[in-house]
Amino acid sequence: MIRRYLLVLVCLGLFAYSWGQGSINRTKNWYFGNGAGIDFNTPSPTPVSGPLVTSEGCATLSDENGNLMFYTDGSTVYTRNNIIMTNGTDIGGYSSSAQCVTILPYPGNSDRWYLFVAGLGFQYAIVDMSLGSDGEVISKNDTLPYPIHNTEKVTAVFKENGIDYWVITQENRDSTYYAYLVTCEGVDTTPVISTLGTISAGQGHLKPSLDGSLIVNTTWSRPVIPPFPGVPGLLQTMSFNKYTGQLSNAEVIKQTSHYSSAFAPNDTFFYVTNTGGSIIRYNRYANPIASSQYTIGLDTGSMHLDYRGIQLAPNGKIYISRHRGSSTALSVIHDPNDPFTPDYRWEDFELFPGTEEAYGLNNLSDNIFLGTFELPLYARTDTVTCAGTQVALGIEDSSYGSKYLWSPSASLNNAASSNPIAEPDTSTMYIVKVFNEIGCDTLYDSVYIEVLDVKYGVLQDDTICSGESVALSFSVGSNHHWTPEESLDNAFISNPIATPTKTTTYQVNYINSCDHIDSASSTIVVKNCNVFVPNAIALNSSESTPFVLGDGIEQFEINIYDRYGNHLLQSSDPMSSWNDVRKNSGLEAGVYLSLVKCSFLDGSNISIKTNVTVIL
Numbered sequence: 001m002i003r004r005y006l007l008v009l010v011c012l013g014l015f016a017y018s019w020g021q022g023s024i025n026r027t028k029n030w031y032f033g034n035g036a037g038i039d040f041n042t043p044s045p046t047p048v049s050g051p052l053v054t055s056e057g058c059a060t061l062s063d064e065n066g067n068l069m070f071y072t073d074g075s076t077v078y079t080r081n082n083i084i085m086t087n088g089t090d091i092g093g094y095s096s097s098a099q100c101v102t103i104l105p106y107p108g109n110s111d112r113w114y115l116f117v118a119g120l121g122f123q124y125a126i127v128d129m130s131l132g133s134d135g136e137v138i139s140k141n142d143t144l145p146y147p148i149h150n151t152e153k154v155t156a157v158f159k160e161n162g163i164d165y166w167v168i169t170q171e172n173r174d175s176t177y178y179a180y181l182v183t184c185e186g187v188d189t190t191p192v193i194s195t196l197g198t199i200s201a202g203q204g205h206l207k208p209s210l211d212g213s214l215i216v217n218t219t220w221s222r223p224v225i226p227p228f229p230g231v232p233g234l235l236q237t238m239s240f241n242k243y244t245g246q247l248s249n250a251e252v253i254k255q256t257s258h259y260s261s262a263f264a265p266n267d268t269f270f271y272v273t274n275t276g277g278s279i280i281r282y283n284r285y286a287n288p289i290a291s292s293q294y295t296i297g298l299d300t301g302s303m304h305l306d307y308r309g310i311q312l313a314p315n316g317k318i319y320i321s322r323h324r325g326s327s328t329a330l331s332v333i334h335d336p337n338d339p340f341t342p343d344y345r346w347e348d349f350e351l352f353p354g355t356e357e358a359y360g361l362n363n364l365s366d367n368i369f370l371g372t373f374e375l376p377l378y379a380r381t382d383t384v385t386c387a388g389t390q391v392a393l394g395i396e397d398s399s400y401g402s403k404y405l406w407s408p409s410a411s412l413n414n415a416a417s418s419n420p421i422a423e424p425d426t427s428t429m430y431i432v433k434v435f436n437e438i439g440c441d442t443l444y445d446s447v448y449i450e451v452l453d454v455k456y457g458v459l460q461d462d463t464i465c466s467g468e469s470v471a472l473s474f475s476v477g478s479n480h481h482w483t484p485e486e487s488l489d490n491a492f493i494s495n496p497i498a499t500p501t502k503t504t505t506y507q508v509n510y511i512n513s514c515d516h517i518d519s520a521s522s523t524i525v526v527k528n529c530n531v532f533v534p535n536a537i538a539l540n541s542s543e544s545t546p547f548v549l550g551d552g553i554e555q556f557e558i559n560i561y562d563r564y565g566n567h568l569l570q571s572s573d574p575m576s577s578w579n580d581v582r583k584n585s586g587l588e589a590g591v592y593l594s595l596v597k598c599s600f601l602d603g604s605n606i607s608i609k610t611n612v613t614v615i616l
Contacts, residue, residue: 027314027369028066030362031078032058033321036355040314041066047352050082055323056309056360057093057100057152061113070127070135074100074117077127079134085127086136093119098152098259099205102363107163108184108440115140116167118154122147122178124187146178146191147171149228151202156182156365157212159242162444165368166192166245168215172202173228177238179245184440197250200234205260208240210267210371214284215240215247218258218272233257235272237289253282253290259359262310262318263366264336271318271333273307279320279333279344296344297331309361312336312370319349321357328356382448386514387425393432393447394419403435427451452513459508459522466526466600469499474520477510502526502601533596533608537578538615539587545578547571548596548608555599563591574598578614589616 029048031037037048037060052058052073060071068080074093077085093100097118106112111130117123125140149172158165159181166179167187175198178191197217204219214237221233232255239249261272272280279297286292297307297320309321318333329347336342351357365371380394393406409415411424422430427450434444464470472488473495474480485491487500498506507521531550539545547558556574560581561567569581581587596608 023064023369024314025064025066026062027362027364028062029060029068029071030313031060031071032309032361033351033358034356036351036357038313038319038349045313045315045349047350047355049352049355051078054095054360055358056095057097057118057363058095058360059101059103059115059363061103061364069129072101072103072115074119077115077125077137081134083134085134086132087140088137091115091117091125091137091140092121092123093117098203098360099154099363100152102154102156102365104156104165104167104182104365104368106184107165107182112138114182114187116154116156118150118152118169120150122151122154122169142187144180144187144189144191146193147174147176147202149173149202153202153204153206153217154363155206155208155215157208157215157240157242157367158371166240166242168206168208168240168247170200170202170206170217173199173222173231175199175250177247179247181245192245194238194247196247197236197238198234198252198255199229199231200236201231204234204258207261207263207270208365208367208371209263209270209284210265210366212242212367212371213240214238216261216270216272218261220257220259235261237284251289253288259308260310262312262336264318265312265316266337267371269336269339269342271310271336273310273320277306279307279310281342296333296342297346307331308359309357311361311363312366314370319361321359321361323357323359330357380447382450384450384452386452388423391422391449392419393422393430393449405433405435407431422449424449424451459506459520461523461525463525463527464500466501469497470524472496472498472506472508472522474508474510476520477512477518479511481509483507483509498524500524500526503603527604531598531606531608533594533610534612535610536613536615539578539582546575547578547594548574548598550574550598553598554601555597557597559595561593561595563593568592578612587614589614 028040031050031052034053035049037050039046039048052071054073057074061069063069070080070085071078073095075091075095077088079085100119101115101117104114104116106114111128113127115125121143123141123143126138127135128138129135147169151170151172154169156165156167164181164183166181168177168179170177176195178193180191181188200217200219201222207216217236219234222231224230235254235258237251238247240247259273261270263270269281269283274280278295281294282289283292306322307320308323310318312318318336320331328351330349331346332348334343383391385391404416404418406412406415406420411422413421430447432445459474462470475494480494482488482491482496488496488498490496503525505521505523507519509517509519512518531548533548537545553574556572558571560569592612592614594610594612598606
């Protein structure tokens, strides 16, 4: 298999083969602040309201179609009907924690969801949407061993298979980070530990890039609180290895207070809120990153911006909150991919009347719900073939798992084989799920078999005048042979020139894209377009003007009448002349009526009735 990437946010039409088919729709509803919310299902986002009141942390989850499922402030879980979920109180967080909660999938069970809570210890809860009418919290307050001291940061990044993932948090006022692996077997309580970079406080955000390979750490400065030392604010990036869960390559960009960050859909730029009153953009690929600093939304001293939460939305825009007095509108970066004019607009999105923003916005991992990941297996390369051809889909190394399930199965000889034979009639994307010994789906991959749409060429009929030529251009296939050959300049090319003397049907035989012989035909109608009956005649004793001018005339008849309807002459000789009429009928100057009937060698007929002015 060639390496293939899924970019759910930028390429919305692309089929997603992770757990999260349609995962971008999971982010279509936000609840935050003091009763505020946004519905992104409408062409223009719609402000809504709900019972959530939180100064910072919150998370909202929708279903695969974008319908609201549930939301939480880290302490209480609310259903889609805006009431407290069964057993949905006291789940361990508190609303003044920056990233107090995030919602993540439960691998292998689409009805269940994890809530990881950064509160009094690092905990998790489980919601089961198959219970009751709106779901129930079936487990809560399951505490993980680290961090030892409370932190407000939690995010997640998919493992390489796009099913399992790492939940990442930080030790407070330390440079130690913990990555817990979550699989269908549960949460591995032994984290991968990374100690690197500059010591920072736990107040702030960890945000992954869309591809999950970079983590941005934003932190406020914190004073001395014994036994903890004082620490400056921090903006720092770290590389993340999704295979091992290890962080590395810490790069300090600034040591001033920052609240949060958000990556643009192109995954190149990331935007950071500075609590001093500005939004700063960086290019992750700049060396050093700090050299790419670009400032927008700068506080002039009178606006009191105090930017806080910043979040990429499913519409590709970035929304920014602030907390200064009663704030009833979010600022928006409308084109965050644009390297020159990202189109920032202050307080551009008005919230629902009577609601207010606060510090936090929807805390769902961008990598999990909006991001990219690399499919891991080595199934066969995507292939182009012809209908009726068999293709082995091929995971030849059966050590990947103990059970395989391919879909769609209709055109496969064995959908449970690691290497089934496919014989599709139309282009088909085959998806394989690989299960381990205990029945967890551990890996996904895909193979696209393109069945050639054999183009059976069509030629258009045409009509030409006698003596003219026409191009018989035909671009489909190869090895062209035209018949009949006699009136063609070259019968073995795709675009011969035909000069038929009569109506002719030409046929071309050719080899199509699947090496089959096909044919197409075109009829060229030849008409005698140059038949001409003069409508003004100047006669004298020496001039002989014919009744009609033209080629290919097989039969001819002309009748001539004077202006009173008297029949003067009938002739079947096209070369007879008006002088003959003068001699035989005493023709004088004046207007006469001629009625001409012709039959031509190509089998066509024509009748021409015209007035002829004769001048002597």
